Amino acid sequence: MCKAKILILQFLMVLIIVGVPVGVFGLSGNLTDENISIELSATEFEYTGTEITPAVTVTVNGQEEPLTEGTDYKVTYENNLYPGKAKVLVEGTGEYEGTAEKTFSIKLKNVTGLKLKERYAKSLKLTWNKAKGVSGYRIYQIKSGVWTFIGEVEGSNHNYYTVKNLNAATSCAFSIKSFVETDSGRKMSGLSTRLSTCTRPEPTKITEKTGLVCALKVKWEKKKCTGYEVWSSRYSDFRTIARKKTVSSKYNYAYLYDLKKEQKYYVKVRPYYVKNGSKVYGNWSYYRTVTTRPISAGWNTIKGHRYYYSQGYALKGTHYINGNPYYFDSTGKLRGSSYTMWKKAKNATSSTSWLMVTDTKTNATCIYYRSGGQWKLKKYYRCSTGAAATPTKKGNFYVCSKGYSFSDEDYTCWYWTGFYGTEYLYHSVPYVTDSMEYFRDSRLGMNISHGCIRLKIDHAKWIYDNIPYYTKVVTF
Secondary structure (H helix, E strand, C coil): CCHHHHHHHHHHHHHHHHCCCHHHHCCCEECCCCCEEEEECCCEEECCCCCCCCCEEEEECCCCCCCCECCCEEEEEECCCCCEEEEEEEEECCCEECEEEEEEEEECCCCCCCEEEEECCCCEEEECCCCCCCCEEEEEEEECCEEEEEEEEECCCCCEEEECCCCCCCEEEEEEEEEEEECCEEEECCCCCCEEEECCCCCCCEEEEEEEECEEEEEECCCCCCEEEEEEECCCCCCCCCEEEEEECCCCEEEECCCCCCCEEEEEEEEEEEECCEEEECCCCCCEEEECECCCCEEEEECCEEEEEECCEECCEEEEECCEEEEECCCCCEEHHHHHHHHHHHCCCCCCCEEEEEECCCCEEEEEEEECCEEEEEEEEECEEECCCCCCCCEEEECCEEEEEEECCCCEEEEEEEEECCCEEEEECCECCCCCCCECCCCCCCEEECCCEEECHHHHHHHHHHCCCCCEEEEC
16 A cells, blocks of 8 residues: 555544544535535426426535535435426435435416407307416306306317307406326416407398488497497498498497489498407498489488578578578578577477477577478568576477467557467567557567567467467477
């Protein structure tokens, strides 16, 4: 034996005699000693469907180089395939002895990439990213605020599912869990990121279509939705759009204006539902055809406004028609009190064939007669109505009383027709008592009465003679 080895052995013998552990210097020891450190490359891993084998590093305090696997120790793994707690057993070999245990966790990663693949009125097809090695997936839907299991698919590659029996135009939310079948039972991941979506509205069907003057009206079946889109075109394939309109779900009809006269149009409707600020459309209805009407001489209603055509042109400015004054603006639209009263009259009903409308702001009275299902203007009278302190009663009334005259100390009014008992009347302007020749106050077009409606005496007499009881009276 050489001199150097003899010196080393003598040195070691001294250390043993004084009680110094030889393992501290890397020549021997027990893996459970406090001066020996065992570390794993990681303590948490994602499930992959294959065994997880983290690297093991064993070091001795005070020694730079770690111990060598296979020479100083060997490593075995337990429960390192499925999600849960796994073990690493490090057993000393050669100069080392004892067994140390370390643990790590295998977690089933949450499903990612959940999205909508196909959308229908009563069903939705979902898809998501495949998860390695899983046994299948479970699908959940929020119902009454709670995540509720609705279906399951098997196999890691089966990453799609169709949710059926849903309601049309309805918001819904979904989430996915993956699962793994193990010897100790099923292991589940957490819920995936939530997918909020909705079904499409059911398609509607056009029930009515009407051609109007340079316009058309279309009506359809109501469906559950946020609103509707209506398109018109001169072509059946809708290659160009003549007019389109969006209407609220409160309505199931629409008017499309500014079309060409005497022209055939195709029209179709589709409902939509708003989700997350975006429109989700239902299918289009089958298209229908409708032909617009020509502009005829006389009164025409275009885009909700009244026009009067003469010799192919709309009248403009002030004109007398059948002895009554009308004012038309520069586009030919009927304006002024006549127009305002016509709007009041067009949808009004009366127990007789007559209707009276009085505008207390412009101090005008219009008398209409029903003909052909519409109110036709018969008379247009200037009048005076209630002063600010004694206004004319406003609302819907009916003719309920009549009388030849009434008098006070210094005036007489003739031919009165009551529409609110005998308190509010149509009658002549005041004359000197018992006179039909000398006026007490002949002013018209002003708010000066005690609440009654004053007229020229011949106008008051015409109402008295011609307007029957129970005729509707509208004042505004």
